[in-house]
Amino acid sequence: MQEELNVAINSIRVRFGSQALTRAAELPPPQPWPSRTPIDRLTGIGGLPRGRLTLLTGSGTCGKSTLALLLLAGATREFAHAMVIDTNSGFDPWTLLPFYPELSALTVVRAPAPEIAGEAMAALAKAGAGFILLIGEVPEHWLGPLESGANRSGTVMVGVIDAPGRAFAHASSLSVGLSRTDWIWERGQLVGLRTSARCVKNRVAPPLGETELEIRYPLGAKSLFDHQVHVTEVPSLHVELECASAVV
Amino acid sequence: MRICCGLTNHLELARRPDLYGNPVVVGHWEEHVVALSEEAMPFGVMPGMALRQAEHLCPQATFLPPDPEAAAHLRELISSALYDLAPTVEVRVEGIAWLDVSGVPKPGESIREARRRLKTAIGREPRLGLAPGPFSARLAAARARPGRLVQVDKASAFLAPLSPHELPLDAEQLERLDLLGLRTLGALAAMGPRELESQLGRAGRHAVLLARGLEPDELTPWRPPLFTSAHRQFESSIEDREALLFVARALCGDLAEELGLRGAGAKSIRVRLFFEDGSQERRDSVVRHPLSSAAELFGLIGSWIKEWQPHAPITEMWIELPVLESAGRRQLRLWAGGDGNGEEVAAALERLQERHGDEVVYMPRPHLLSSPLPSQRFA
Numbered sequence A: 001m002q003e004e005l006n007v008a009i010n011s012i013r014v015r016f017g018s019q020a021l022t023r024a025a026e027l028p029p030p031q032p033w034p035s036r037t038p039i040d041r042l043t044g045i046g047g048l049p050r051g052r053l054t055l056l057t058g059s060g061t062c063g064k065s066t067l068a069l070l071l072l073a074g075a076t077r078e079f080a081h082a083m084v085i086d087t088n089s090g091f092d093p094w095t096l097l098p099f100y101p102e103l104s105a106l107t108v109v110r111a112p113a114p115e116i117a118g119e120a121m122a123a124l125a126k127a128g129a130g131f132i133l134l135i136g137e138v139p140e141h142w143l144g145p146l147e148s149g150a151n152r153s154g155t156v157m158v159g160v161i162d163a164p165g166r167a168f169a170h171a172s173s174l175s176v177g178l179s180r181t182d183w184i185w186e187r188g189q190l191v192g193l194r195t196s197a198r199c200v201k202n203r204v205a206p207p208l209g210e211t212e213l214e215i216r217y218p219l220g221a222k223s224l225f226d227h228q229v230h231v232t233e234v235p236s237l238h239v240e241l242e243c244a245s246a247v248v
Numbered sequence B: 001m002r003i004c005c006g007l008t009n010h011l012e013l014a015r016r017p018d019l020y021g022n023p024v025v026v027g028h029w030e031e032h033v034v035a036l037s038e039e040a041m042p043f044g045v046m047p048g049m050a051l052r053q054a055e056h057l058c059p060q061a062t063f064l065p066p067d068p069e070a071a072a073h074l075r076e077l078i079s080s081a082l083y084d085l086a087p088t089v090e091v092r093v094e095g096i097a098w099l100d101v102s103g104v105p106k107p108g109e110s111i112r113e114a115r116r117r118l119k120t121a122i123g124r125e126p127r128l129g130l131a132p133g134p135f136s137a138r139l140a141a142a143r144a145r146p147g148r149l150v151q152v153d154k155a156s157a158f159l160a161p162l163s164p165h166e167l168p169l170d171a172e173q174l175e176r177l178d179l180l181g182l183r184t185l186g187a188l189a190a191m192g193p194r195e196l197e198s199q200l201g202r203a204g205r206h207a208v209l210l211a212r213g214l215e216p217d218e219l220t221p222w223r224p225p226l227f228t229s230a231h232r233q234f235e236s237s238i239e240d241r242e243a244l245l246f247v248a249r250a251l252c253g254d255l256a257e258e259l260g261l262r263g264a265g266a267k268s269i270r271v272r273l274f275f276e277d278g279s280q281e282r283r284d285s286v287v288r289h290p291l292s293s294a295a296e297l298f299g300l301i302g303s304w305i306k307e308w309q310p311h312a313p314i315t316e317m318w319i320e321l322p323v324l325e326s327a328g329r330r331q332l333r334l335w336a337g338g339d340g341n342g343e344e345v346a347a348a349l350e351r352l353q354e355r356h357g358d359e360v361v362y363m364p365r366p367h368l369l370s371s372p373l374p375s376q377r378f379a
Helices: A002-016 A040-043 A065-079 A095-098 A114-127 A140-153 A165-172 B040-045 B052-059 B068-085 B107-122 B135-144 B155-159 B171-179 B185-189 B193-200 B202-212 B242-263 B294-307 B326-332 B342-356
Strands: A053-057 A082-086 A105-112 A131-134 A156-161 A175-186 A189-202 A208-215 A231-236 B003-007 B024-025 B034-036 B062-064 B086-091 B096-100 B126-131 B149-151 B228-238 B264-275 B280-291 B315-323
Touching: A040 A175, A040 A189, A040 A208, A053 A065, A053 A140, A053 A165, A065 A082, A065 A095, A065 A131, A065 A156, A065 A208, A082 A114, A095 A105, A105 A114, A114 A131, A114 A140, A114 B342, A140 A165, A156 B155, A156 B185, A165 A231, A175 A208, A189 B264, B003 B135, B024 B040, B024 B052, B034 B052, B034 B096, B052 B062, B068 B096, B068 B107, B096 B107, B096 B135, B107 B126, B126 B135, B135 B155, B155 B185, B171 B193, B185 B202, B228 B242, B242 B264, B242 B294, B242 B315, B264 B294, B280 B294, B280 B315, B280 B342
Parallel strands: A053 A156, A053 A175, A082 A105, A082 A131, A131 A156, B024 B062, B126 B149
Antiparallel strands: A175 A189, A189 A208, A208 A231, B003 B096, B003 B126, B024 B034, B086 B096, B228 B315, B264 B280, B264 B315
């Protein structure tokens, strides 16, 4: 049986080239993009994987959009092209200013329909855009071209969504679930939130990791773009290093 | 300007790595020594001396006739291997490789990779020097241990104690400098270019500029050749499309490997089929973005072959790439932080706008950021 399989593998390689079929063990490890955020530690490889889809999930006001904006601002400073695929026309570049982005590298694709979002994301991943932030979800039939295009070009893709569909969740290589644990009040005023970030799926390293993040809103006398939002990792009181999901 | 210099063997010696560790002398009989290995130097053999004299001094050496074509071919291979590491690359058959790493965001990585590639090509660790110009970089490299880098920040201070024998002057000119009492480059640098020009001619002026670290010489950048092709002649004529596709895939693989070595992409592609009756058919196209991988080349050529209706059995197939993009896409990556091709991303955005309207793509540029109206904040 093993011999027959080897013969079949060899004949495919002779017929279609050595790259047509690759053993999983021979695949090169995904190269990470060090985002310099607390998420890097959760991924297990020291950064976000290139050529793969990373999801930030969680219900509203859990801090996933703030974290995504932090990643996007970092990407605008490090990549020549940082893209936002906005499926619900809700992205305002103004909200990015507290993170000190390099706006000349930022392009927003306002997709009026999920079909256009899928097409745009697949085309940009194939063309080799450095970083793509997807706000929302793309249809299932675009996930294949998206994965193959990004895999070839090494694009860093991050999706932000409350609860991903089955296909979208399956297409991701890394999924970080966020849930708000507490609001932060100072002098009777709401100044931020404390959220728990947990790696719920990881195809690039063992899915073990949880941390607590403190997100401080830009408040005070300063104007919005003079005030830097702080996303910091804080010591967690109840860290459970358990494998929440081991989809490999 | 920051120039990295990698010093290796003379490329004539690199043709025979099996002789590394032994004294080797390259030169035509009855003529002069072209190159010699480090092991032959202690015997007093020098480049340029008569080969008979070299044989007298070092009879145990292996004597090889020079092969300038093979050395030039090796030079091309090394140039193409280093091409994507720096904007300007020059390689000489004497075993000198210069890379201008000015403006490269991560020069350390380029230098490390250059060392690795030189070692792969030559089979020995290169000596590396990093200095403000090609002359001082070469001298710095000559003083480095194999596989190590000597870095020079101020060329004039580094050059000052060195001997004038490092300058590109002939024996008579060097003797004249000695008679003038100029025994270091520092002493030479203290003189005016005109003063030494009156003694040695133009070479004197050039020598003073070199000694002062002013680096009057510029690198001659290597550029990839502009044409390549691959072909296959069939033992018996073929009519099977699958077989033709198989051959086309193999040829595309060969061409992609060559393009990869040269760091180039194909801007124009031509396929010619020769038939049993002596006639031929051709198809060619100019592509917007240069193709460099086997998959890209076969993607286009395979689609042509699938719809081709040859009128007779095919005896020969040619794939020609008449126009290669020289500096192009690979070098753009030197400055983009790990990104893909800017042109490809721009083209993808253009296609989206063509299909779904201009408003789909929005590039926010700050306008009135403090405005209370969101629509006024960005242009």
